[in-house]
Amino acid sequence: MTLWEPDLPPAVADLGEGHVLSSTAHHADHAEVIVVGAGVAGLSAALALTAAGVGVSVLEAADRPGGRMTTEETDGFRLDRVGRFLSTSHRELHRLPALSALTLRPFAPGVLVHGDGRLHRTGEVVRRRSSAAVPYPRARTDRSDPSDTHGAWAGRRGVGGALTVARALASAPRPLDEALLGASLARLAGMSAARLAARPERPAAEALAARGLPARTLGGFLRPLLSALLCDPELTTSSRCADLVLRSFARGRLCVPEGGSGAIPDLLAAALPPGTVLTGVRVKEASINRVSTEEYGELSCRALVLATGAREAAELLPGLRVPDFHPVTLVHHSAPEAPATGAALVLDADRTGPVAHTSVMSAVDPTRAPEGRALITSVVLGTPPARPDTAVxxxxxxxxxxxxxxxxxxxxxxxxxxxxxxxxxxxPRRRVRVLSGLYVCGDHRDTSTVQGALRSGRRAAQEVLRDFGVPGVPELPMAA
Incomplete structure (x- = not known):
């Protein structure tokens, strides 16, 4: 068991090399609440509990917090293990004081779509329509990021890059299609969560087909965009969840954390009291008032919060439902010269290969690559090919x-x-309270997004506080 201790003050720019693990053993064998799992859900729960004056110990089997949201360093590159998009409209990011130091690096407005063998730009009309009705929440973004993709491409030289840009500009989507798309997403941007929840629920693919949008818009933008945001290439996801994701896209800017996705759990863990997060602790058994660990025997508690992945939670709590999962493979390349797409998200509409979407991540977040090198991150959804690098x-x-x-x-x-x-x-609000003293949280209990994981942890903490008899615990509204 080791205490996880960040360098202070925490600095997102130094993540990955500014943290050390202390060899000092944690001697406490009791906590009011034990949280198993130091992913963003568990850390969110721990922060809410400690803010209410409850003593918490967070047990993590790995050597650092983060769970699936970890970032590793390779030769000066910062590489995410599971790349998930954030949005400047995600309220959970702005609600947590622990994330006030988080810098969000936005993608260029709109997206680039590769369809019919060529690139075209789309989605920018959506931003102009929706932003007037729903202002962006305050967020720290890179103010040097250009407001249109022409500027991002302007620095590229060479015949290949010029041809790429020419193809993209020559194949701009039809104005009427873009206007219909903008109007549709602007309506979504203005809808409340309650109104979205009142819509008929069906698979997202069926719901899209019934929206009356042109086939070019569906296949050339919405399907590849939703596939990227949901990590679901067949769009079997609930249409209500898909609408929430599209609403976030229409209300804000797609972005990633500066320094890698691991910046979020690192900042959350750093905001907890020293000694709260204990790494290298593997839990074998768990119940309401104790956990059994491989390394240190039994630890007692008044309440237990399981904040692991769904499969691991079911091993500790037999009978817990385990959902199906969408596999994700990230392929990271380094290039001596960056492609001409700048900070744009590039979607594949042709589906002629394994890559669903790709981006020059070093153009979006320059801290992820050493100077003079480009980092290209590509995402394969579903089962990857036997030789992914060749096909990618x-x-x-x-x-x-x-x-x-x-x-x-x-x-x-x-x-x-x-x-x-x-x-x-x-x-999206599955019960987090199994019974008094036993709680389960994670993205599998809410929406399977970073926002859903953070929110699920907060819901679990509020249930704990109610059972502890803490007065004035608010009821969370529907997902925003």
Whole structure:
């Protein structure tokens, strides 16, 4: 058992190299609440409990907090294991004081879609329509990020890059299609969560087909965009969950945390009292008032919060439902010269290869790559091919319009249980209170997003406080 201790003050720019693990043993064998799992759900629960004056110990089997939201360093590159998008409209990010130091790095407005063998830009009309009705929440973003993708491409030189840009500009979507799309997403942006929940629920693919939008818009933008945001290429996800995700896209900007996704759990853990997060502790058995660990025997408590992944939680609590999962594989490449797409998210609409979406991550967040090198991160949804690098390189050469033979493969991260599935009917507020003294939280109890995980942890903490008899615990409204 080791205490997780960040350098102080915590600095997102130094994540990955500014943290040390102390060898000092934690001697306490009792806590008011034990949280098993130091992912963002468990850390969110711990923060809410400690803010209410409750003593908490967070037990994590790995050597650092984060769970699936970890970032590793390789030769100066910061590589996520599971790349999930955030939005500047995610309220949980702005609600937590612990995340006030988080810098969000936005993608360029709109997206680039590779369809019919060429790139085109779309989605920018949506931003102009919706932002007037629903202002962005305050967030720290990179103010040097250009407001349109022309500026991001302007620095690119060379024949390949020029041809890529020319193809993108020559194949801009039809104005009427873009206007219909903008009007549709603007309506979503203005809807309340309660109104969205009142809509008929069915698979997202069926709901999209019934919206009356042109086939070009559905296949050339909405389907690939939702596949990327939900990590669900077949769009079996509940249409209500899909609408919430699209509403976030329409209300804000897609973004990633500066320094890697591990910046979020690191900041959450750093905000807890020293000694709260205990790493390298493997829990074998768990009950309401105790846990049994491999390393230190039994630890007692008044209440237990299981904040592990769904499969691990079911091993400790037999009978707990385990959902299906969407596997995600991240393929990270380094290139001597960045593709001309700048900070844009590039979606694949042709589905001629394994890559669902890709981006020059070093253009979105320059801290993720050493100076003079480009980091290209590509996402494969579902079962990856036997030789992912070969198939991915070939597809990226088509999508970016440039050779990829000299790109260096940095890492391939495959996570079979990356994203819990949310098929219809899906309850985004599944019970977190199993019984008094025993609680379960995580993205599998809410929506399978970062916001859902944070919110689920907060819901679990509030149930604990109610059972402890703490007065004035508010009831959370529906997901915002």
């Amino acid at each position: 390189r070939a597809q990226l050469a088509r999508m970016y319009g440039m050779p990829t033979d000299d790109w260096e493969l940095l890492a391939v991260h495959r996570t079979p249980d990356a994203v819990p599935a949310m098929p219809a009917p899906h309850d």
